[in-house]
Amino acid sequence: MNSKPSESLLEDLDSLLGPRGFTRDPRDIEPWLTDWRGRYRGQSPALLSPANARDVQAIVSRCGAAGVAIVPQGGNTSMVGGATPPAHGGALILSLRRMNRIRSISSSDNVLTAEAGVILAHVHDAAVQARRRFPLSLAAKGSATVGGLVSTNAGGTQVLRFGPMRSLVLGIEAVLPDGSLYEGLSALRKDNRGYDLRELLIGAEGTLGVVTAASLRLVSAPGSRAVAWAGLPTPQVALDLLRDLERQIGEAIESFELVPANALALVLRHIPGARAPLVALHPWNVLIETVAPEGASDAAESLGGALGNSLEQGLATDAVVAASESQAEALWRLRESISEAERADGPALKHDISVPVSAMPQFIEAARHAVTERHDGARVIAFGHLGDGNVHFNVQAPRETDAAAWLTSEGPGVSSFIYDMVTAAGGSISAEHGIGQMKADEYRRTAPVTRLNVQHAIKAALDPRNIMNPGKLLVHGN
Amino acid sequence: MNSKPSESLLEDLDSLLGPRGFTRDPRDIEPWLTDWRGRYRGQSPALLSPANARDVQAIVSRCGAAGVAIVPQGGNTSMVGGATPPAHGGALILSLRRMNRIRSISSSDNVLTAEAGVILAHVHDAAVQARRRFPLSLAAKGSATVGGLVSTNAGGTQVLRFGPMRSLVLGIEAVLPDGSLYEGLSALRKDNRGYDLRELLIGAEGTLGVVTAASLRLVSAPGSRAVAWAGLPTPQVALDLLRDLERQIGEAIESFELVPANALALVLRHIPGARAPLVALHPWNVLIETVAPEGASDAAESLGGALGNSLEQGLATDAVVAASESQAEALWRLRESISEAERADGPALKHDISVPVSAMPQFIEAARHAVTERHDGARVIAFGHLGDGNVHFNVQAPRETDAAAWLTSEGPGVSSFIYDMVTAAGGSISAEHGIGQMKADEYRRTAPVTRLNVQHAIKAALDPRNIMNPGKLLVHGN
Structure with a gap:
């Protein structure tokens, strides 16, 4: 104490x-x-x-x-x-x-x-x-x-x-x-x-x-950058597209962000000035950014060429490369407005999770299915850093319910349910945001004992009086 | 115990x-x-x-x-x-x-x-x-x-x-x-x-x-690779060349190895079939390897173009890009045979050290000067990973002495002298090879107390009975 x-x-x-x-x-x-x-x-x-x-x-x-x-x-x-x-x-x-x-x-x-x-x-x-x-x-x-x-x-x-x-x-x-x-x-x-x-x-x-x-x-400093948007049928095809682009243009790819149709729809509904980048709507989309060094060939040119090859192989249904910096900004705004659009639509349970990259497409589909099986009408929005095996797996209350009340009563159970699936898949219940106080109990519940023991031993060895940010990350059992 | x-x-x-x-x-x-x-x-x-x-x-x-x-x-x-x-x-x-x-x-x-x-x-x-x-x-x-x-x-x-x-x-x-x-x-x-x-x-x-x-x-897997050799006047120019190439061809550069004239001379003398890659001899040389991804323009072409620009700016005296895989292998053999050639020439004191990258050119010159001031006739061979701020700083006995006897009597003092210079420059007495038993005493002597304290606390917390590889890395004072 x-x-x-x-x-x-x-x-x-x-x-x-x-x-x-x-x-x-x-x-x-x-x-x-x-x-x-x-x-x-x-x-x-x-x-x-x-x-x-x-x-x-x-x-x-x-x-x-x-x-x-x-x-x-x-x-x-x-x-x-x-x-x-x-x-x-x-x-x-x-x-x-x-x-x-x-x-x-x-x-x-x-x-x-x-x-x-x-x-x-x-x-x-x-x-x-x-x-x-x-x-x-x-x-x-x-x-x-x-x-x-x-x-x-x-x-x-x-x-x-x-x-x-x-x-x-x-x-x-x-x-x-x-x-x-x-x-x-x-x-x-x-x-x-x-x-x-x-x-x-x-x-x-x-x-x-x-x-x-x-x-x-x-x-x-980058010489040039390119931003593209592609529509495709499934998260698995999205990952296949990433691997195909990597094969063609190596590590030039800096971002590869997954956006489902429901997230794009929220953005188009709630964010003023947002416009759909492709003519048709697609079940899934990805935003791609590549950067070319100074003196190299133009980033947009090589990204366009590579995407063209991928399209021919059926790894995307449609795609567009931004023709100007303002178009590039507009594409990024679609991705970056998802949280704001989601907030405008009502409260959501947020989960910042990761699993091994190749397991993520299947995880997204399976976890979405499991959550909606368990809670009829609950809406899942899974978006983000597919190439890192990290998505924001958010859950909104069923439309007909009082969202705040639903989140209070069902939220902890839904989160535990999702974290159990993540843990079973060898994943992390915190890919980006850390544990803090919010996830300390869930971390203690889901972490392997060996991992916790080592962390507690290190903490006790370096901070025996427990003065550094107690109550965060590592908490003892009751 | x-x-x-x-x-x-x-x-x-x-x-x-x-x-x-x-x-x-x-x-x-x-x-x-x-x-x-x-x-x-x-x-x-x-x-x-x-x-x-x-x-x-x-x-x-x-x-x-x-x-x-x-x-x-x-x-x-x-x-x-x-x-x-x-x-x-x-x-x-x-x-x-x-x-x-x-x-x-x-x-x-x-x-x-x-x-x-x-x-x-x-x-x-x-x-x-x-x-x-x-x-x-x-x-x-x-x-x-x-x-x-x-x-x-x-x-x-x-x-x-x-x-x-x-x-x-x-x-x-x-x-x-x-x-x-x-x-x-x-x-x-x-x-x-x-x-x-x-x-x-x-x-x-x-x-x-x-x-x-x-x-x-x-x-x-790489699409193509390119290997080049450049001759230049000083380690500082070598580092300037690296930065100029990075500006032009970004992270395609995988290796940038420094080879002094005396190391190259040892290789040419002791390694059968070794041939000088450039017409003239240069005080310093670098071996450069770049890799281009599949589908990108040929690595040799872009490295050649970039090197040409650097040469025009005076960042190298002469340079050659390997025209074939066997030429590339031959250039690498020159670099990789340095240790063998050195061994054939007699025993040497080896130091695997690092300092911040930009400090390395000056460090090499100053440390070489200091060692030869202290030990007349001692020969310094500093070569290796300049781009990582890590060289192998080796010292051979003066030619006229019994090398083995000199190393036994003077070796520990020379090494401590070099490690003190490294420590004063904010560097590491082990960039690559670790501490093991060979450097345990020098590490204890040169490491900041805070660093040692933390390491000992972690060791004691995780291995309280001290059963894991005792006597390596961390040793207690006498």
Whole structure:
């Protein structure tokens, strides 16, 4: 059990951090007590905003000595309540947002080093200014911070080619639960000196330490890009199309996003200005993006040629390559508006799941069938990153029911049912978003004992006082 | 301290494993007591050769209960004595070589699942048969096994594009020190359920468990490949050339190997049939390999065009693109014969080091200067993976001295001197080969305390009886 922060600890932190770094004013704290989806609400007596890693060390040391819990927070865009303090009000919020400096950028090394509070969009901008690119993007890019992206091993739409954050983090600086500073920013492409602490901290959701900075991998600026939309009969054909395109144009493919007819219909109904990209409606669609390096032949040309070959083999029913940047943007808007359109249509149960890539087409069909068998009239919308074996498997209430009431009464059961199918297929109940507090119980229920045992052993070894973001990721049985 | 295996433990293991899986015959054990470079020699009362993961579990459980140490061994090709048993003769050799089955291969998922004892060359063959490629290769491919490659996070000549094993391992099955089986083979491209045990086991040198199988990433079979050789004045120009080629032909570049004039001279002197690829001799050379996907324009054509542009900008003095597969092989032979030529020339101190990529050109020049200042007449040969910031920094004795005597008396001091420079540059004293027993003391001397503390805490948490490959990687102070 953690201790509540004493008055003397708070005064100590106040004098350590000064007025810009410490506040007990409820109006300052209020915005950070609720997750952005409004599902979780906590309490905290103070908001700490250190200016540098040394401040973070001092905070962690003092809280460690007192047994007081810390909740690290970046842009507060967690999808699973991972950065929201607990309701008991005994934990302190440690905001990294003030640490927002890009420390260095090297176009020769293709490395950008940013403090934890740097916002993703600023990383993008800095990379472009250096004529490079940081190839990870997601909807929350205007708020999500480097520390949070690292700590949640964030994904996005370019994972197919470049991998998630884990593939793009070359070095980490972090304050460990004992207050020591791990100085691992040196961006070594190769380093075989035993267990890699960087790999442990990536995706640890702040439970093993506070990431204070990261060195990120940059890639060449693209020469040209191409976006296409294809209509096809089944998810299996979609995957066959991906493999055929890979055979033809290799790793140029950056995105391969699956969109079912019902998701497209929601977008066309709810999003002003949205237009169907193909003449006919197709049971399934994919959005494809390819990028060609500078000096290579035009991306649209080679994508068009490759798609033409695939069409001849029956791997798509119809397809169009965007003829302009604005057409490309319009195609992407169809994909990126699915969540908004779904929200406009009513509440949904969301599941961010993965299975081995080749198993996904069959999984989508089987799971949809099983859910609608179990709940007559429930509507399944499965869309997203087919090439990564990761879809957002969302379930809406039957049309005739009170959606909110249905979700409350049936939701947990439906989710457990889906997670059981995912687990049976060797998959993950959290492909992208992490466990946080939202999925902690389901994770404990579905995870293999060996995996949980190892994770608990590591947590106990590195954070014996359990001060780092307790109640997230790993929770003990009742 | 570990216990010596008792007679009853050995009898127990004998009846468990049967005659194919257990031997105490010194003639059977003898070949596995010495590392392949002949630097370390140990003793062991028995060689255990389990047929499957269940056998491994039984071995580990029994040894764990008795406190007896286990040394996992694959192809026994460690460069740092990582798989050689200790001299005290109290540890048992656990050979994975009998577990040599490729369990499955999926060209749809681009995944191959192999048991720990499968030899790398057999992985290559199986991938080619499935019209795919496993993009990691190294000189010991005829002996090195999957388990050893995973446990040492092996590198090779294609790391520039595809990364080391860490980037290619999608899943792991392993027996943990408590005898439990970690079943993590399911090849998920995305899985955010907390600390990744896979990442911990990769590069752990068998100190956290025994890897029994791995799921490996395959990539498309190449359409065409091109190999070129360029002569240039300095390592900095070599790196500038790499960046210029990346700008032009993106990630098609798979290898970019630095070869100094003195290394090339040794090869031309000692390797029969070796011929200089360019008319003039150049202070530095690079070997470049690019690969184009099927259906794309010819790799040689685009590499030739890109190199032509770079030459015009003065980023190379001269260059040639291999006009045939046999010319390409001949160029590679020059690079791959350096170690053999060096051996023919006399013994050398070898250092497998990395620094941030952009710092490497300056590091090579400065370190060479410092070593020859310190030891008049000592000869430095620095060659290898410039694009990864990793070179083999080898030192030969001055010509007029007794090389063996010089290495014995001066070697440790020279190595410490070089490792201090590497550490000061934020680099790694082991880029590729691991720590094993050879570098354990130097690692303890040069590693930051925070890093060591975390590694020791993890080791103690997962292997509290210290039965997994003790004496490798992490050693306690005297």
